[in-house]
Amino acid sequence: MRPFEYTRADRLEHAAQLSEAQEAMAIAGGTNLLDLMKLQVETPANLVDINPLGMGRIEDTDDSGLRIGALATNTATAVHQRVRADYPVLSRAILAGATQQLRNKATTGGNLCQRTRCYYFTNIDHPCNKREPGSGCGAIDGIARLHAVLGTSPQCIATYPGDMAVAMAALDAKVEIANAEGASRTVPVREFHRLPGDTPWRDNVLEDGEIITAVTLPAPVGGTQI
Amino acid sequence: MAITINGQEHDLSGDPRTTLLDYLRDDLRLTGTKKGCDHGQCGACTVLVNGMRINSCLTLAVMHDGDSITTIEGLGSLGSPSTLQKAFVEHDGYQCGFCTPGQICSATAMMAEIRAGWPSDASEELEGPIGATSEEIRERMSGNLCRCGAYANILAAIGEVAEEELS
Ligand code: FES
Ligand code: FES
Numbered sequence: 322m323r324p325f326e327y328t329r330a331d332r333l334e335h336a337a338q339l340s341e342a343q344e345a346m347a348i349a350g351g352t353n354l355l356d357l358m359k360l361q362v363e364t365p366a367n368l369v370d371i372n373p374l375g376m377g378r379i380e381d382t383d384d385s386g387l388r389i390g391a392l393a394t395n396t397a398t399a400v401h402q403r404v405r406a407d408y409p410v411l412s413r414a415i416l417a418g419a420t421q422q423l424r425n426k427a428t429t430g431g432n433l434c435q436r437t438r439c440y441y442f443t444n445i446d447h448p449c450n451k452r453e454p455g456s457g458c459g460a461i462d463g464i465a466r467l468h469a470v471l472g473t474s475p476q477c478i479a480t481y482p483g484d485m486a487v488a489m490a491a492l493d494a495k496v497e498i499a500n501a502e503g504a505s506r507t508v509p510v511r512e513f514h515r516l517p518g519d520t521p522w523r524d525n526v527l528e529d530g531e532i533i534t535a536v537t538l539p540a541p542v543g544g545t546q547i
Numbered sequence: 548m549a550i551t552i553n554g555q556e557h558d559l560s561g562d563p564r565t566t567l568l569d570y571l572r573d574d575l576r577l578t579g580t581k582k583g584c585d586h587g588q589c590g591a592c593t594v595l596v597n598g599m600r601i602n603s604c605l606t607l608a609v610m611h612d613g614d615s616i617t618t619i620e621g622l623g624s625l626g627s628p629s630t631l632q633k634a635f636v637e638h639d640g641y642q643c644g645f646c647t648p649g650q651i652c653s654a655t656a657m658m659a660e661i662r663a664g665w666p667s668d669a670s671e672e673l674e675g676p677i678g679a680t681s682e683e684i685r686e687r688m689s690g691n692l693c694r695c696g697a698y699a700n701i702l703a704a705i706g707e708v709a710e711e712e713l714s
Contacts, residue, residue, distance in 0.1 A: 324564065325563065326563075327563035348607075348610075351607065352587055355566070355606070356587055370610055399665075405666065405674050412666065413673070416667060416668040419690075420689055421600060421656075421690055422590060422601050422602045423602065425599045426605065
């Protein structure tokens with residue numbers, strides 16, 4: 322791991338400002354980020370611990386939906402009474418992935434922001450436009466099993482690896498995002514992730530200094546979810 | 548900054564890069580917790596943080612100010628092993644023993660999770676009662692790999708304790 326400055330965020334604006342500064346990254350559960358930092362795929366100069374911000378609550382919304390805080394763990398979401406009863410596809414999607422140890426640490430916001438599992442991305446000896454813009458793509462002419470078939474660009478054929486977001490997309494969930502000035506906006510989960518296009522290093526629509534605060538689910542539609 | 552390990556308070560200072568796993572092993576010399584992959588894949592480094600099992604290789608020690616950690620050393624001792632530790636001995640639930648501390652920490656938390664009614668991918672109903680069947684135990688312990696392949700005896704050891712404690 323490269324050396325970094327560690328800071329604890331105490332207010333949301335603080336976190337957003339720090340993430341705006343060059344080479345600063347927010348850390349929540351750390352299961353994806355620390356793994357990539359050990360591989361030197363991610364080399365933030367500043368690591369901002371957003372855990373003190375207490376965004377882990379899961380609560381009912383006024384319109385009978387559910388608001389899942391960005392720091393709610395995958396376990397907390399999967400075992401939540403209302404998720405199990407009203408949004409079973411979300412419990413199932415989470416429980417089908419990773420391991421109990423990882424789900425106990427992984428968070429809602431972190432899961433949405435997890436990076437691709439492309440083996441050229443995670444191996445710094447190979448070129449990768451996502452990791453190092455302009456260096457080329459090892460996967461296009463390399464071992465491309467498990468890579469994207471649709472939505473690719475001449476620069477990148479990596480996929481987004483998460484299962485949780487797929488269930489959230491099916492449920493018409495929305496991502497709540499805040500910025501350094503304290504303003505917030507919402508983006509449907511379906512529009513949160515980007516296709517690689519000409520800027521494969523940008524996985525999603527988060528701008529510099531923006532941070533995910535929650536995911537909201539609309540009122541349940543009922544019926545069976547399989 | 549302070550962290551409680553097996554009931555004892557310790558100072559948290561030093562390089563922020565230190566993972567909880569390296570802090571336990573190198574700084575505190577609590578070498579029961581093992582480093583298999585260092586990437587969250589094998590579960591050899593499993594410890595309990597405020598009762599929840601996690602991979603200690605994928606978390607920074609500095610992020611655990613105020614937390615209470617239990618490692619294999621805190622679950623039992625040679626003189627008074629825990630129920631699971633005894634069952635692993637009785638069922639010969641290991642070969643080299645490298646994965647064993649992680650298996651036992653993991654299984655300890657698994658019992659509490661089943662008791663709390665948390666479903667797993669193997670549960671037919673998300674809301675129904677959860678039985679400690681071998682399918683459930685296999686799925687719930689899938690974060691702990693055993694390179695010696697002692698799975699049959701690991702399952703027998705955990706299964707026996709689950710039957711005693713959960714039914
Ligand atoms: S050493 Fe942590 S999961 Fe393998
Ligand atoms: S007993 Fe050797 S790795 Fe499990």
